[in-house]
Amino acid sequence: AQTVTQSQPEMSVQEAETVTLSCTYDTSENNYYLFWYKQPPSRQMILVIRQEAYKQQNATENRFSVNFQKAAKSFSLKISDSQLGDTAMYFCAFIHNAGNMLTFGGGTRLMVKP
């Protein structure tokens, strides 16, 4: 069974600075996908970024980028130039290539301070 661990229940960062959220996972599979989802206080959970395990290149979406270390089973999210709107719960998630269910970490609550 897959497990996903987010070791930082809460974090804070000053506006315009950079913050990194940690995520580790455990799986015996070789083909899978990893995701970061964001749930702002308004509660709609949205996809931030996704990474295919077969790709060595780290995914990037504007100010959001990941550091994917497959051998270490690590998938951290870096947010550059943090904005107040980045305040949210961030969930790391895993899914096997042929699977249908996402496995989530416990979440990291990020507060961006002005």
Add this chain to the structure above:
Amino acid sequence: EAGVTQFPSHSVIEKGQTVTLRCDPISGHDNLYWYRRVMGKEIKFLLHFVKESKQDESGMPNNRFLAERTGGTYSTLKVQPAELEDSGVYFCASSQGRGRGEETQYFGPGTRLLVL
């Protein structure tokens, strides 16, 4: 294009009562998923519909939970009778395709259920 919608946004009921949650997926998405996050825990998978058929209900906690997707459009999740440990946030998600890992699941805002 409208996203995944869920109703109600909040529900407060007493132990032993019945509650029905509704999810409307993104139009054209054959795959519909239910997840829930009980207090302080991870978001957990409940079940997966492909159109009107239950593809996987391995995450359903017990027979007090009944999910339906008549006609392959919206879905309902009924809890009867509700227990205190059912409190949490119930998320619905949908995706296109065959319901496999490479497809992105789009989530609704969730329904916050509180059982007193």
